[in-house]
Amino acid sequence: MTETSIIISGFGGQGTLFAGQLLAYAAMDYGKEVTWIPSYGPEMRGGTARCIVIISDEKIGSPVARNPFAVIAMNVPSVNMYEPLVAPGGYMIINESLVDQKIERTDIQPIYIPGNDIAKELGNIRITNMVMIGALLELVQVLPVDELKKALDSHIPERHRGTLPINFEAIERGAKFVQEVLAEKV
Amino acid sequence: MVKKLLKGNEAFAEAAIRAGCEGFFGYPITPSTEFLEHMAKRMPELGRGFVQAESEVAAINMVYGAACTGKRAMTASSSPGISLMMEGISYIAGTEVPAVIVNVMRGGPGLGNIAPSQGDYNQMVKGGGHGDYFPIVLAPASVQEAIDYITLAFDLADKYRSLVFVIVDGNLGQMMEPAELPPMRDLDFITPEWAVDGETEGRERRFLSSIYIDPKDEEVTNIRLLRRKLEIEKNEILYHTEEIDDAEIVIVAFGTAGRVASTAVRQARQEGIKVGLFRPITLSPFPYKEIEKLADQAKSMLVAEMNTGMMLDDVSLSVKGKIPIEFYGRMGGITPFPDEILDEIRRINNSPPTDTDFNAREAWLDRLELIIEGEN
Numbered sequence: 001m002t003e004t005s006i007i008i009s010g011f012g013g014q015g016t017l018f019a020g021q022l023l024a025y026a027a028m029d030y031g032k033e034v035t036w037i038p039s040y041g042p043e044m045r046g047g048t049a050r051c052i053v054i055i056s057d058e059k060i061g062s063p064v065a066r067n068p069f070a071v072i073a074m075n076v077p078s079v080n081m082y083e084p085l086v087a088p089g090g091y092m093i094i095n096e097s098l099v100d101q102k103i104e105r106t107d108i109q110p111i112y113i114p115g116n117d118i119a120k121e122l123g124n125i126r127i128t129n130m131v132m133i134g135a136l137l138e139l140v141q142v143l144p145v146d147e148l149k150k151a152l153d154s155h156i157p158e159r160h161r162g163t164l165p166i167n168f169e170a171i172e173r174g175a176k177f178v179q180e181v182l183a184e185k186v
Numbered sequence: 187m188v189k190k191l192l193k194g195n196e197a198f199a200e201a202a203i204r205a206g207c208e209g210f211f212g213y214p215i216t217p218s219t220e221f222l223e224h225m226a227k228r229m230p231e232l233g234r235g236f237v238q239a240e241s242e243v244a245a246i247n248m249v250y251g252a253a254c255t256g257k258r259a260m261t262a263s264s265s266p267g268i269s270l271m272m273e274g275i276s277y278i279a280g281t282e283v284p285a286v287i288v289n290v291m292r293g294g295p296g297l298g299n300i301a302p303s304q305g306d307y308n309q310m311v312k313g314g315g316h317g318d319y320f321p322i323v324l325a326p327a328s329v330q331e332a333i334d335y336i337t338l339a340f341d342l343a344d345k346y347r348s349l350v351f352v353i354v355d356g357n358l359g360q361m362m363e364p365a366e367l368p369p370m371r372d373l374d375f376i377t378p379e380w381a382v383d384g385e386t387e388g389r390e391r392r393f394l395s396s397i398y399i400d401p402k403d404e405e406v407t408n409i410r411l412l413r414r415k416l417e418i419e420k421n422e423i424l425y426h427t428e429e430i431d432d433a434e435i436v437i438v439a440f441g442t443a444g445r446v447a448s449t450a451v452r453q454a455r456q457e458g459i460k461v462g463l464f465r466p467i468t469l470s471p472f473p474y475k476e477i478e479k480l481a482d483q484a485k486s487m488l489v490a491e492m493n494t495g496m497m498l499d500d501v502s503l504s505v506k507g508k509i510p511i512e513f514y515g516r517m518g519g520i521t522p523f524p525d526e527i528l529d530e531i532r533r534i535n536n537s538p539p540t541d542t543d544f545n546a547r548e549a550w551l552d553r554l555e556l557i558i559e560g561e562n
Contacts, residue, residue: 021191021362028191028364036191036362040217040300061449063361063442066523 002057004142005065009050010074015129020051026151027055035063127170134174145175189364195220201333205340206371209235209259211248216300217356218290221262242267246274253283256381262288276315280396284343290359293519301519302356307496311470320415321349323470325440330365424467433462439490450527459535477504491515510539513546
């Protein structure tokens, strides 16, 4: 089945829900079927925030998946929670800036990316989420990375338009990081 | 492309507005609150009525009053909030005024939790309030279906002077999906001949009430309500099927459970298992006859729900003991994953049940305990 399930998980405030929405917009605009569901537990600021995005060529049945194909883990609890659950052959994109550990499983591919550091380098730590989904789409080629930029351009609220260039840069830097890691491995 | 990425609750509220809802009365409760928030913003913009009431009891009685004027009125809430409304709901039914109520169901009983559930099936489908009455209950399974069926709900409510519940679970309320909203309907409805619209001259006085002191009058009303229910049964049954034509195993599931089952059916088909899905959309009127027909064709059924097997009873009534029925459910606010349903399909395919008179719930509970053990 041509269905890709992606979980984006982190602390509240790390932009996981918005990153998931942007991915959903990009998928929709690209002509894919898509669903987005947040965790909506009684969480407080600083608690966990995660969402699951399913992208498919066919009508989507279940909007939830036990074993996601890819997980963006923005913090340590997310790594611990999802390492056992990622589907064999799947991916984990780990925010190395906040996660000082390696995963043990060998049947999934991890990418350790210093998301916060790259975002800080670009001048705004709040765009870590964009670095991470840029990396995700470079790794899991469910949509072209450029679709994220198009979706951001189409759906960003007018008052945030000024942040487009830095967001684009963050997406590109995430993608470039993955390209380089993959090139080294070859 | 006109489809937009829409959040469930907001899309449902906008659909109600576009269907001509002129009065919304509610009280916030997770996971339905965004419905009320959207109404709070949009209804005053459009010059329509919005009240955040002091309680659910007040809200439903405001719906009752607004409905008596012949305008399209509604509320939206979630399980415990709906329970609080039950007295008013029964009064609305007894007065025979149309009203639409959206229930974004959550885990229960009691305060329970805010996670998605289908545990209000019996309360919604069998009435919930006191007395003999029969609400129409629609159970969409996607944001688009919810938009479409909220629109239909208002039409059915008017057509039959009936209560119409649209029930979804927290998943649908909270999720985003591409969907298309209908255009805004003109508010050119003809005021019904029973409405108390403030007009005092040129016609007879109108009176709306659910009081029939003389039991003979009440019985006449009960007969009228039952006749209406029978007519609704004839005209309004809705359901969705997938892969049903050659299915030896038929899954019956509604709402989110139906979606999850749909994924499992597709996976099982890839394994060559002849399985199909029957997803009731009207839970009341229930598609008894349609399911009975499937019982003549299939070898067994599997009912999947996010509750203790409430619809299972209605499926059993449909099947009349013709074939075995198995059950799988998750409760407490847990949404089953497709692999759980897939495992059930495989199990039934590997050792097809033959006993039509065994206790499906008990057998399921034994299996479920092992599954929960494995999860922990």
